[in-house]
Structure formats: C-alpha cells, structure tokens
Amino acid sequence: MLNIKDLCVSYGAISALKGISLTVNDGELVTLIGANGAGKTTTLHTISGLLKASSGTIMLDDIDLQKTPAHKIIEYGMAQVPEGRHVFAQMTVLENLYMGAYSISDKKKIEDNIEWVFHHFPRLKERSKQLAGTLSGGEQQMLATGRAIMTNPKIVLMDEPSMGLSPLLVSEIFSIIKELQKSGITILLVEQNAKMALSIADRAYVLENGKISMSGNASELLNDERVKKAYLGA
C-alpha cells in the first residue's frame, strides 16, 4: 500500500532523513521505532506532504504522493494522527469529528463513522459538546484518533500516540489501534515506546539518526539483543 524508497529530507543544512526505505502492505500494522530526534516525525510529515523531500519516492498504491498537494492526500485514503494531537481546542468534540469528515460528502457515511467513533470511544460521546481544549491528554488522543477515522482512511499514520499518557491509557489506546487494524485499516505506528509498539505490530523498522538500522518481524525484534539493549531497557 505504502512504498517509500531512498527518502532524503533536510531542514536547511541539517539532514534529518538520509535515504530511508520502507514498505507497509495492505492490512498490516507496521511500527517505526526510534529515539527522540531519530527522524520519525519528519518521516510522517514528509509522507503526508507537510514537508518536501529532497530526493526519493513515496507511493501510495500507484499515486505519487510528492506530486499531490498535502490537502488532497486525504482523498486518497491516508490520514494522520499527529504528534501532540493537534485537536482544534476552540471547537467542541463533535465539531472536531466533523472537521475530520471535511472532504466527505456522503452524509450517511459521516453518521456511520461518528457512530463507530462513539462506540469505540464512549468518553468522546459523553463529552461531545465540550471544547476539545478542556479534554485530558488521553481524551485528546482519542479525539485525534477519532478525527482521523472520520476521514474514512484505508491507512492511518500515528505519531507517538502513547506520549505523555499513563500506562493504563496507553494500553487502552493500543487496544484501539489493534481494533482499527482488525476493521481493515492499514497502520503505520511511530513510537518511542518500543515495547508496546512491538507487542502489537506485525513488522517493525528501527530508525537511528535518519537511517533504518534494523527491520523485521515485530516479535523477532522484540527478542533481538540489540533492540533489547537500546530500546527496551534490558
């Protein structure tokens, strides 16, 4: 579904990605793990068109994403749950969800998606009239995830959904991610919390200083000595 080849991205003179390649197949849950500053967010921002690459290709099925304006990408079925959530703080929970459906015209589909989101995040339903800025971190993460679902995606990119959340909330969010996959959505999950990410993912890539240093089945990486040392605190 998503195919990235030799991607290089730089911020002025600083080169953040030095030629990374990765693939996410239909229906997979793939995780990209790495320490702070490894280039994970840069990768996601480049995929979704917020940043321009200096070289390399990003293909979503047969669509060249680098030739697609950032706001059009959503129409091809790719959504992003950004790092730090980025909910619209001055809008209500419900308004935020409807913004996710901005490029969808099928009213029935929108209502079905709202129902899906409220079913999986009952807390959002209780707070649907509340301003998003007044939600707790975990609730904002749920809202950002729900808002991405509202775009009707076939693939979702998630940037550190566990950031700043209590262990209990992290497992709640991760079980939702797993459920998203079960309902047929392909997922690229970016995480610093390697243990959690590897335990739910099918495959994984390890990003170090803008380069992929390791890749393979998530369960194998979970038992890899180097990964254990560097990311699992063992």
Next chain:
Amino acid sequence: MSTFMQFITTGLRLGSVYALIALGYTMVYGIIKLINFAHGDFIMVGGYTLFFTIPAFMKLGLPGWAAVFIAIIVCAVVGMLVELLAYRPVRKRGNNLTSLITAIAMSFILENLAQAIPAIGPDPRVPYMLFNNDIKIGSFSISVATLITIVVSAIIMIGLYQFTQKTKIGRAMRCVSEDKQAAVLMGINVNKVIIITFAIGAGLAAVAALMYIAQYPKVTTTMGATLGIYAFVSAVLGGIGSLPGAMLGGIIIGIVQSGTSTYISSSMADTFVYLILIVVLMVKPAGILGKNIGEKV
C-alpha cells in the same frame, strides 16, 4: 433626552462602521497573524468605486446604493490580488516582520497608485449624497443613513458569525486560524481559505465605505488611513482575532467618540479613545474578548 439619544445613535452609527472595518483586520489577523495595514486602503478603493458607480447606477434608473455590490466585488478582487501578489510570496519565504513591512508598503502603494490615476487625482471628491432624509418619531429624529448603517451592520455581523459557525468554509476558516498543520491534515486547502478571508474582509470594507460616505460625503486617497486606525484600535480593544470582539470594540470606540464630542469637546475625542485603549490593554492585554493563549511554536 434628545441630546442623549442623538449621542447614542451617532455613536452606534460610527461604531458600526468601525466594526465592519475591524472585522477585516481581525479575520486576517486570526488566520495568518498579520496586521494588514493595507486594509484601511480597501475602504478608499470602495469609496472611489462608489464615487464613480453611484451616478452611473442612477443614470440607469437603478437605486444608487446598489452600486455597493460593484464596490464589494472591486474591493474583494483588490484584497485577493494583494494577498496573491504580495503577502503570499513574502509569507512563504520570510517571517512575521517581513510580512508586516510588506503590509505597510502595500498601504502606501495603494494610496500612491490611486493618486496617480488622473480620474482620481489629488483632490478630494464629493460623492452623491445617499439616504439624506430624516425619520421623525415624536420629538426624536434619526437620519435614514444612521438607521440603515446600524441595521445593515448588525445584520452583516450576525450573518458573518453564523457563517463561521455553520458553513463548511466558515468552519475551515476557524480551523486554519487555530492550527494550520491540523487543518491541512483534514483536507483543507489553506491557501484557498486565506484568500477567501481576504475577499470577505475587503468586501466588508466596501460596505463600510458606503456607510461612511453617506455620513461624510468626501472621498480622498488617504481616507482609509484615519478610518483604518480607529477600526484597528477597535479590533485590538475587543481582542484581535475575535469576531465578536471586533464588533464590540467598534461599538465602544464609536460611543466613546460620540460621547466625548457631545458632552465634552470633539477635540478631546481621540484622547479618550486612546486612553480607553491603554487602560483596557493594561488590565486585559489580549483585549476584552481576546483569548490569552501563547503563540504556538
């Protein structure tokens, strides 16, 4: 009693004009954090358009005020061109300061361009007087122009507020003003939203121009500068970035000016306007209805 009513209606009338203009400042600021110094000059563009089109409309047997629709279109086009040709390219490469300087430059460019056009020339023009009769209710009389200004402005403001709350493009505007990155992720074409904001703001300036020349029938190339300052002060007073704030700020400035002129001295009006501005900003730096949120990095 009648002096009091006069002071209130004059204040509301002035305030409505300021509010209409302040909306333009506040909308653009809300969306790209730019104080559009050229916004006042959109009023001038509207003023001259009306000066030329009102007589033409009347010759065709149409009501003179209907020329405002031409003025709205002309102003909207000028507003969009300013954004497209100057602000957008500068914003892409520069920072907030370069954008601000560009806005100041744009203001001078518009005024100078206007002066250079022979049909406009350096001398003030006197437009056709519209709505120049009065309505009497008992001992109290109010000019039609005043009544129309207040009512039309109120309708426009309510309509605009509803537009931002209820319509798709209005909601997109609120998203862009809150978080551009997240707006893009929702599939919103940010540049399109920005240019629509300029068109609406400049269009409102055209309506303000009609209201203004119905009261002071004089069009000059620098008319936007003074009016623009009062409107800008209104926007800041009410809380720049907030639509209800711009309306409230405009009305307050209008009432204060009218009150000072009526009860103290017209030469003191500006002193009071700026005094109130400073006091409010000392107590509430973000303005009366402004939200004090730190700039996001």
